[in-house]
Amino acid sequence: xxxxxLSLIESKSFSKLRQTLxxxxxxxxxxxxxxxxxxxxxxxxxxxxxxxAAEAFVKMESDMQQHLIESFSDAELKGVMDELFxxxxxxxxxxxxxxxxxxxxxxxxxKTRQMINKLLAYPDTSAGSVMTTEYLSxxxxxxxxxxxxxxxxxxxxxxxxxxxxxxxxxxKLLGVVxxxxxxxxxxxxxxxxxxxxxxxxxxTLDDKEEVVGLFEKYDLYSLPIVDTENRLVGIITVDDAIDxxxxxxxxxxxxxxxxxxxxxxxxxxxxxxxxxxxIPWLLFLMISATFTGAIIxxxxxxxxxxxxxxxxxxxxxxxxxxxxxQSSVTVIRALSLGDIxxxxxxxxxxxxxxxxxxxxxxxxxxxxxxxxxxxxxxLHSFDDGVHFIEMTAVSLTxxxxxxxxxxxxxxxxxxxxxxxxxxxxxxxxxxxxxxDAFSLIIYFTIAILLLM
Amino acid sequence: xxxxxLSLIESKSFSKLRQTLxxxxxxxxxxxxxxxxxxxxxxxxxxxxxxxAAEAFVKMESDMQQHLIESFSDAELKGVMDELFxxxxxxxxxxxxxxxxxxxxxxxxxKTRQMINKLLAYPDTSAGSVMTTEYLSxxxxxxxxxxxxxxxxxxxxxxxxxxxxxxxxxxKLLGVVxxxxxxxxxxxxxxxxxxxxxxxxxxTLDDKEEVVGLFEKYDLYSLPIVDTENRLVGIITVDDAIDxxxxxxxxxxxxxxxxxxxxxxxxxxxxxxxxxxxIPWLLFLMISATFTGAIIxxxxxxxxxxxxxxxxxxxxxxxxxxxxxQSSVTVIRALSLGDIxxxxxxxxxxxxxxxxxxxxxxxxxxxxxxxxxxxxxxLHSFDDGVHFIEMTAVSLTxxxxxxxxxxxxxxxxxxxxxxxxxxxxxxxxxxxxxxDAFSLIIYFTIAILLLM
Numbered sequence: 001x002x003x004x005x006l007s008l009i010e011s012k013s014f015s016k017l018r019q020t021l022x023x024x025x026x027x028x029x030x031x032x033x034x035x036x037x038x039x040x041x042x043x044x045x046x047x048x049x050x051x052x053a054a055e056a057f058v059k060m061e062s063d064m065q066q067h068l069i070e071s072f073s074d075a076e077l078k079g080v081m082d083e084l085f086x087x088x089x090x091x092x093x094x095x096x097x098x099x100x101x102x103x104x105x106x107x108x109x110x111k112t113r114q115m116i117n118k119l120l121a122y123p124d125t126s127a128g129s130v131m132t133t134e135y136l137s138x139x140x141x142x143x144x145x146x147x148x149x150x151x152x153x154x155x156x157x158x159x160x161x162x163x164x165x166x167x168x169x170x171x172k173l174l175g176v177v178x179x180x181x182x183x184x185x186x187x188x189x190x191x192x193x194x195x196x197x198x199x200x201x202x203x204t205l206d207d208k209e210e211v212v213g214l215f216e217k218y219d220l221y222s223l224p225i226v227d228t229e230n231r232l233v234g235i236i237t238v239d240d241a242i243d244x245x246x247x248x249x250x251x252x253x254x255x256x257x258x259x260x261x262x263x264x265x266x267x268x269x270x271x272x273x274x275x276x277x278x279i280p281w282l283l284f285l286m287i288s289a290t291f292t293g294a295i296i297x298x299x300x301x302x303x304x305x306x307x308x309x310x311x312x313x314x315x316x317x318x319x320x321x322x323x324x325x326q327s328s329v330t331v332i333r334a335l336s337l338g339d340i341x342x343x344x345x346x347x348x349x350x351x352x353x354x355x356x357x358x359x360x361x362x363x364x365x366x367x368x369x370x371x372x373x374x375x376x377x378x379l380h381s382f383d384d385g386v387h388f389i390e391m392t393a394v395s396l397t398x399x400x401x402x403x404x405x406x407x408x409x410x411x412x413x414x415x416x417x418x419x420x421x422x423x424x425x426x427x428x429x430x431x432x433x434x435x436d437a438f439s440l441i442i443y444f445t446i447a448i449l450l451l452m
Numbered sequence: 453x454x455x456x457x458l459s460l461i462e463s464k465s466f467s468k469l470r471q472t473l474x475x476x477x478x479x480x481x482x483x484x485x486x487x488x489x490x491x492x493x494x495x496x497x498x499x500x501x502x503x504x505a506a507e508a509f510v511k512m513e514s515d516m517q518q519h520l521i522e523s524f525s526d527a528e529l530k531g532v533m534d535e536l537f538x539x540x541x542x543x544x545x546x547x548x549x550x551x552x553x554x555x556x557x558x559x560x561x562x563k564t565r566q567m568i569n570k571l572l573a574y575p576d577t578s579a580g581s582v583m584t585t586e587y588l589s590x591x592x593x594x595x596x597x598x599x600x601x602x603x604x605x606x607x608x609x610x611x612x613x614x615x616x617x618x619x620x621x622x623x624k625l626l627g628v629v630x631x632x633x634x635x636x637x638x639x640x641x642x643x644x645x646x647x648x649x650x651x652x653x654x655x656t657l658d659d660k661e662e663v664v665g666l667f668e669k670y671d672l673y674s675l676p677i678v679d680t681e682n683r684l685v686g687i688i689t690v691d692d693a694i695d696x697x698x699x700x701x702x703x704x705x706x707x708x709x710x711x712x713x714x715x716x717x718x719x720x721x722x723x724x725x726x727x728x729x730x731i732p733w734l735l736f737l738m739i740s741a742t743f744t745g746a747i748i749x750x751x752x753x754x755x756x757x758x759x760x761x762x763x764x765x766x767x768x769x770x771x772x773x774x775x776x777x778q779s780s781v782t783v784i785r786a787l788s789l790g791d792i793x794x795x796x797x798x799x800x801x802x803x804x805x806x807x808x809x810x811x812x813x814x815x816x817x818x819x820x821x822x823x824x825x826x827x828x829x830x831l832h833s834f835d836d837g838v839h840f841i842e843m844t845a846v847s848l849t850x851x852x853x854x855x856x857x858x859x860x861x862x863x864x865x866x867x868x869x870x871x872x873x874x875x876x877x878x879x880x881x882x883x884x885x886x887x888d889a890f891s892l893i894i895y896f897t898i899a900i901l902l903l904m
Contacts, residue, residue: 162614311746340719
């Protein structure tokens with residue numbers, strides 16, 4: 001399909017092209033437009049039906065949007081902006097350079113401009129930044145028939161019409177009623193008698209990650225957003241909530257892997273941008289590994305006697321790191337999903353303690369048996385006469401390292417969150433670096449105690 | 453609120469309790485029921501209005517559901533099951549022990565039982581396992597008014613009513629029409645003229661992770677699921693799609709942290725269960741670290757001359773591991789979100805190569821400067837007369853390790869996916885173990901070449 005369309009562009013068969021594109025979904029058109037040569041893009045865009053063009057425009061990556069906007073005449077730009085829903089317009093403007101954003105705002109009427117500026121002012125992490133201001137509100141005195149008339153009149157310009165919001169004169173939110181309920185009620189029933197007054201809502205400044213969690217918990221299609229005086233200012237629709245969920249999950253994953261989060265998709269992010277998102281943590285972790293180096297150096301002279309012990313350093317540090325990140329990552333995800341909060345810290349520690357003791361002992365015992373059977377009997381690695389003490393030192397260290405790793409791993413994210421830091425940053429790499437130092441100190445101390 | 457209700461239970465103020473609970477949302481009632489003493493649970497459940505009780509029941513964790521089912525009489529069990537939507541019933545039965553599942557099925561009529569058994573047969577990873585068989589279908593010859601009559605008649609028993617599916621006599625899917633379009637059309641318009649025939653659908657056996665991606669891409673409320681002959685067999689609703697998205701993200705995160713995925717929430721998973729999900733990878737990675745140990749041992753005699761080099765092992769292995777997991781995790785997430793596929797492998801490698809060269813050189817240079825200023829001038833760590841060669845060996849290794857780490861990290865997940873393995877398993881821990889071995893071999897080889 002994609003190839004067929006690209007060849008239609010090449011052969012300039014515009015009427016065929018228009019017809020073929022018109023049958024497609026906006027998201028698919030956007031994908032095709034992104035594959036189009038940049039110079040052909042404005043031309044292809046212009047032959048699309050107006051509404052479809054606007055819908056496809058919303059779905060495009062911001063660099064392509066910018067390219068198109070720069071090729072638009074003022075009238076064309078106004079045409080596209082008029083077709084957009086408010087929240088989509090805001091999302092697009094947010095990604096544009098200041099000069100392009102200014103030009104876009106110039107093409108909107110003053111009321112829209114005011115609204116866009118208000119939405120742009122919400123912090124990036126707030127519910128306000130994801131909401132749209134176009135929703136259906138009905139009066140509580142309306143009958144079902146009147147409500148349907150009202151919906152029919154306003155549905156064209158509204159993204160989400162299946163939940164209607166009942167407000168009073170000062171826009172205070174009184175209740176919600178779904179189109180399903182309206183369809184199931186008699187024509188002359190009064191909204192006030194039908195509406196649900198136990199409303200699930202969120203504030204404009206609430207954290208958007210927590211707010212989209214409400215969609216999952218309550219199976220919502222849309223969520224009303226109110227200001228501090230419970231006046232309805234907008235709604236979040238489920239499609240935007242899904243985008244936020246996926247973004248937040250990606251962000252958490254990136255942070256766990258010591259990457260600064262980026263908003264663009266992988267192949268759209270430039271090499272230098274990717275470099276910039278990765279180098280800070282690599283640099284920090286490289287420098288902080290100086291400590292582990294310093295620990296080794298400070299034990300160096302004594303290590304020279306039992307150089308065989310060095311071979312176990314990677315295994316001990318690795319197992320410590322893995323154990324710790326298992327716990328930290330599990331706890332971070334549970335925090336993100338709202339499964340645990342700060343008050344659960346003792347339950348978490350108690351659980352991790354028991355898990356870590358079992359894990360530690362199992363690993364320690366298996367390691368001891370492995371050392372004896374493979375390293376000692378088969379490979380003759382321990383030939384300095386103190387093999388049992390060395391094997392005990394390694395295995396005992398392993399038990400302690402696993403226990404400490406799991407306790408540090410589960411505690412740090414919860415404490416970080418408590419003090420307003422991002423728990424995901426406390427994940428694998430940072431925890432691992434801390435644990436590397438712990439592992440070495442424990443190992444060398446035990447070795448010295450047992451062997452000296 | 454929760455405390456107030458628990459005290460109402462304690463004081464046995466049942467009429468007040470019923471009234472208070474009735475005003476709550478099913479999800480909140482489920483949370484309260486989970487805090488209730490197990491012996492009070494059936495009692496509290498029984499005083500809830502029937503429909504609300506069923507909705508809350510769906511939202512409870514499976515151990516509590518089982519406890520309730522075991523306390524139900526057959527008639528009660530039938531009452532609850534009759535209120536459930538098909539997909540919820542299937543989800544519950546799936547989690548129950550065989551004997552409980554059998555008892556549940558016995559209480560359903562034979563048609564429902566047949567349907568449930570059919571749904572239970574879909575593989576756990578398929579779209580079929582998440583779909584519901586209750587949807588609204590309309591005929592293409594209906595007028596808008598007739599369609600609304602049909603919707604009104606059937607809406608009560610249908611979860612998702614805002615998209616109607618147009619099918620022919622053999623249940624082949626011809627088109628879809630939304631309630632919004634119906635509301636915006638004249639009363640006597642014919643469905644056939646209104647329906648969208650360019651339908652986004654998925655097959656029953658398609659991978660559920662990919663299928664829920666369609667919701668994000670096309671902003672859907674529901675998605676029709678068809679069999680191999682394009683006959684409509686069910687739909688997936690957006691709330692279930694969200695659950696799958698969050699589960700898949702959690703699973704990816706768990707796998708990246710070397711944990712076998714579990715379906716229960718953190719605090720609901722028992723200590724032994726958590727242990728079982730964590731020990732296999734810890735054990736595997738501990739044993740596989742034998743290789744890194746063996747590498748060190750094989751260089752041991754030569755290392756004894758430059759024991760100072762040992763101090764840099766943790767830094768080199770750590771930086772290699774971090775660089776590699778940055779790439780692998782980014783690529784795994786991009787694969788999950790459908791941003792890249794196998795055919796992009798060369799684009800990915802070319803990008804990672806450039807990023808890794810920049811990262812490697814920057815880290816190498818900074819490391820060299822740091823070694824010279826801090827380790828050599830300040831701490832006098834290199835006092836064996838070959839400090840420049842040693843510093844060069846460490847820094848050069850760093851450059852190579854970062855480049856190889858990023859290339860291995862980005863390639864493995866794509867190749868894994870190509871061969872039907874799970875890319876997430878290829879993430880941090882496994883990649884790290886492979887890279888640990890690489891790092892050591894490169895380090896020792898360079899050291900020997902430069903110093904001997």
